[in-house]
Structures are given as C-alpha cells and as structure tokens.
Amino acid sequence: MIPVLDGFDLIAPASLDEALRILASDRDARPFAGGTDLMVVLEAGHLPPGRYVSLWAIRELHGIARDDRGGLVLNALTSFSEIRESPLVADAFPMLALAAREIGGIATQNRATIGGNIANASPAADSPPALLAYDAEIELLSIRGRRRMPYGDFHTGYKKMRLEPGEIVARVVLPSRQVGWRDGYRKVGTRRAQAISKVCLAASVLMDGDDVADVRLALGSIAPTVVRCRAAEDAVRRRTLSEEVIANATRAVLTDIAPIDDIRSTAQYRSAVAQNLVAAFLRDSL
Amino acid sequence: MTATPARIECTINGEPRALEGHPMSRLLDALRAAGLTGTKEGCGEGECGACAVLLDGTLVNSCLTPLAHASRAAITTIEGLAIREQLHAVQQSFLECGGAQCGICTPGMVLAAVDLLRRVPNPTEDDVRAGLAGNLCRCTGYMRIFAAVLDACRRMPATNAER
Numbered sequence: 001m002i003p004v005l006d007g008f009d010l011i012a013p014a015s016l017d018e019a020l021r022i023l024a025s026d027r028d029a030r031p032f033a034g035g036t037d038l039m040v041v042l043e044a045g046h047l048p049p050g051r052y053v054s055l056w057a058i059r060e061l062h063g064i065a066r067d068d069r070g071g072l073v074l075n076a077l078t079s080f081s082e083i084r085e086s087p088l089v090a091d092a093f094p095m096l097a098l099a100a101r102e103i104g105g106i107a108t109q110n111r112a113t114i115g116g117n118i119a120n121a122s123p124a125a126d127s128p129p130a131l132l133a134y135d136a137e138i139e140l141l142s143i144r145g146r147r148r149m150p151y152g153d154f155h156t157g158y159k160k161m162r163l164e165p166g167e168i169v170a171r172v173v174l175p176s177r178q179v180g181w182r183d184g185y186r187k188v189g190t191r192r193a194q195a196i197s198k199v200c201l202a203a204s205v206l207m208d209g210d211d212v213a214d215v216r217l218a219l220g221s222i223a224p225t226v227v228r229c230r231a232a233e234d235a236v237r238r239r240t241l242s243e244e245v246i247a248n249a250t251r252a253v254l255t256d257i258a259p260i261d262d263i264r265s266t267a268q269y270r271s272a273v274a275q276n277l278v279a280a281f282l283r284d285s286l
Numbered sequence: 287m288t289a290t291p292a293r294i295e296c297t298i299n300g301e302p303r304a305l306e307g308h309p310m311s312r313l314l315d316a317l318r319a320a321g322l323t324g325t326k327e328g329c330g331e332g333e334c335g336a337c338a339v340l341l342d343g344t345l346v347n348s349c350l351t352p353l354a355h356a357s358r359a360a361i362t363t364i365e366g367l368a369i370r371e372q373l374h375a376v377q378q379s380f381l382e383c384g385g386a387q388c389g390i391c392t393p394g395m396v397l398a399a400v401d402l403l404r405r406v407p408n409p410t411e412d413d414v415r416a417g418l419a420g421n422l423c424r425c426t427g428y429m430r431i432f433a434a435v436l437d438a439c440r441r442m443p444a445t446n447a448e449r
Binding site: 005009010011032035036039043044052056081101104105106107108110111193194 | 308309310311312330331332333335344345346347349350351352354355398402415416417418419420421422
C-alpha cells in the first residue's frame with residue numbers, strides 16, 4: 001500500500017552542523033537513518049507526521065575506527081554490512097559481527113545502522129545485547145555538545161530512552177578488554193534467516209582456572225528493554241563453576257527478565273529458552 | 287506542513303533519469319511508475335526481497351528506500367542486467383536450472399545473486415544460502431535457485447562478475 005504522505009517531509013542536510021541545527025530548531029523534527037525500521041512503521045500508518053532529517057549522507061557519521069585507548073568507535077550510521085565485514089570488529093568484538101549477520105538479509109544489513117538499531121529502541125533488536133555484554137558506551141550529540149553514557153543506562157522502558165530533544169545517537173564506543181574472555185552469541189527466532197528474535201543472548205565469561213573471574217550475560221526480547229542479567233551474573237561471578245552454580249544462575253535469570261506473550265512467542269517459551277541459553281553458554285566453561 | 291512534491295535526478299541502468307515523488311515515498315513506487323515494473327512488491331516491509339535493486343552497487347529493498355536516498359544514485363534494476371538479447375549469466379542459469387517458477391521473487395532473487403557473486407566470486411552453498419537469506423520464494427523450495435547461482439559462477443568469466 002502506498003501511504004499518504006501529507007504532513008511528512010524528509011530532508012537530507014549535507015552537513016552534520018546543519019542537521020543538528022534543524023533538529024534543535026524544530027522540536028518535532030526526528031532523525032532518520034537507513035530507513036529499515038521507520039519506512040516499515042510509515043508503511044503501516046503508525047509513523048507520526050512531521051519533518052524527518054536524514055543523516056545518511058553525512059560522511060562523519062559513518063565508519064569504524066580504533067580509539068586512542070585501544071577500543072573501537074562505531075559511528076552511528078555505520079551499517080551492519082560494514083560491521084559484518086570489519087576485521088577490527090571480528091577480531092575484538094566477534095559477537096557484534098555475529099549479531100550484524102543475523103539482522104535481516106543482506107539488503108537490510110546494507111542500510112540498517114548501529115545508531116538506528118539503538119534509537120529505534122526495540123527490545124528485540126539484535127545488536128544491543130552484544131553492546132551490553134561489551135560494556136559499550138554511547139555518545140549523544142546535539143547543537144549544545146556531546147555527552148557520553150554507559151549504553152546500559154540509555155533505555156529506560158519500552159521504546160523509551162534518555163535522548164533529549166535535538167539530540168542524536170552519534171557514536172558507540174566499545175572499550176578494550178583484557179585478553180581471555182570467551183564470547184557466546186545466540187539468536188533464537190522462527191527460522192534461521194530473516195526472523196525477529198524470540199530470545200537473543202550475548203554472553204562473555206573470563207575464567208581463572210575453574211573460577212569465574214568475571215561474566216556478562218545480556219538478553220534481548222525478554223523485557224521492555226534489552227537487559228543485563230545482573231542476578232544471574234552475581235550467581236556465578238567469583239565462584240568455582242559447577243553444575244550447581246550454573247543451576248543457581250539459571251534460576252536467577254528469571255528475576256532478571258520480564259517476558260510477555262506477543263505475536264512472536266510466549267512468556268513461558270521465552271523464559272525457558274533464556275534459561276537454556278544461559279546454562280548452555282556457562283556449561284561450555286565447565 | 288505540506289508534503290513537498292519533488293523530483294530527484296539519478297541514473298537508472300546507465301541512463302540519466304528523473305524520478306518524481308514525495309521525498310519519503312518509496313523508491314519501489316517511483317521505479318514502477320517510471321515503467322520499470324520488473325521490480326516487484328512482495329511484502330512491502332523488507333522481509334521478502336522481491337523489490338531488491340542495486341543502489342550505488344549495494345543491494346537494497348526499494349520498499350524501504352525513501353526516494354530522497356536515491357538522489358544522485360546509480361540504480362540497477364532487473365531490466366538493466368541483460369545486454370540486449372544477451373542475458374546475464376545469473377539470468378541464464380536461473381532459466382536453465384529451473385530457478386524461476388511464478389516469477390514474483392525472481393528479479394530480487396537474481397539481483398541478490400548478482401550482488402553475492404560480486405562480493406564472493408566463488409561461493410559455497412552456505413554462502414549462497416546466506417546471500418539469498420533475505421529473499422523469499424514460495425514456489426521452488428529454493429534448491430533450484432541455489433543450484434542456479436552455483437551454475438552461474440561456473441558460467442561466469444571473472445570480468446562478467448562486474449556487470
């Protein structure tokens with residue numbers, strides 16, 4: 001169906017400054033990245049009318065680079081194809097490369113962006129669990145300046161985030177990690193390709209012999225936002241890994257998540273799969 | 287605020303063209319309105335790949351591409367693959383291997399295959415499955431499509447991959 005576009009506008013400023021000025025001066029103006037989410041919402045008739053500001057053509061918002069502290073900076077308009085193909089990402093942050101590969105098909109990965117995936121604020125997005133597991137920070141930018149926060153503090157509820165009027169998600173920063181972490185990323189959907197997650201786990205563990213020195217467990221599609229499973233982490237961190245410890249962590253997962261029944265799955269299935277994914281990941285370190 | 291009717295300049299299948307439409311309207315509709323009806327609408331929400339075209343050499347779903355993003359771009363649609371009577375290797379292989387049945391998915395499937403063979407000139411079957419994962423077909427069961435893509439890369443001299 002061809003939507004009626006009265007009341008909509010899409011402008012494509014050539015510079016970042018101009019885009020930020022427009023976003024600051026028109027409170028109803030909203031940023032537009034690759035369009036792979038917003039065009040679907042528009043098509044469904046649910047996109048609020050107004051002025052949309054395309055950031056796609058703004059060169060400095062694209063690309064991946066090392067930062068001076070050994071981490072990686074992903075500019076917000078970096079596509080999942082660039083992330084999928086990046087040796088820098090594959091070497092140091094492999095779960096993000098895996099997540100990129102699972103986001104729709106190639107045509108979607110070519111246009112969907114890391115910043116869009118964050119600002120669309122879907123709890124079923126595939127890259128955010130990996131960002132949580134890697135302790136990512138995000139940099140927000142407006143005409144007033146830049147500010148940075150842990151990505152884990154950004155989403156405050158279903159489709160709610162700490163983005164001020166006029167502000168855009170400008171960068172994602174992945175801090176460098178010590179060597180030795182083992183990562184695991186697993187998305188469960190209706191089919192292997194081109195499905196939206198029912199449950200998605202990104203997990204990392206740092207072992208010291210048989211002891212868990214540190215751990216990150218992050219789940220998607222099981223709460224109003226993606227979540228760090230802090231109770232489950234606490235159940236294994238600085239403990240000697242055993243079936244009993246894993247069972248405790250698996251039980252704790254239920255206190256970390258708040259799944260619902262919806263078109264894609266049921267709360268019961270999501271709970272069971274979330275627990276199974278966490279248990280299977282931890283067992284690989286036994 | 288009223289919608290701004292607009293006109294964008296672009297290149298389609300090597301020819302300079304102008305497309306008319308709202309900047310937020312779908313590239314898919316503008317292409318079809320311009321007579322390029324080889325590009326199909328399947329789901330209209332980026333799930334099926336029937337509307338795939340190449341935009342500046344990268345595969346996109348034209349149902350999710352606002353017209354504004356096609357401004358000054360070079361677009362290749364299914365109509366641009368064959369050179370007169372000479373089919374592209376991928377098209378010839380689809381024909382010979384039974385890779386097309388009802389035909390709705392075929393243009394997008396062929397363009398996704400062309401895109402894959404540019405990126406991965408000698409794909410494994412797994413590469414083919416991953417490369418075409420965004421394209422749905424309800425007729426073939428996919429096996430003949432995968433066979434066609436593998437056949438095309440045998441048929442294709444390296445230079446042809448650039449087409």
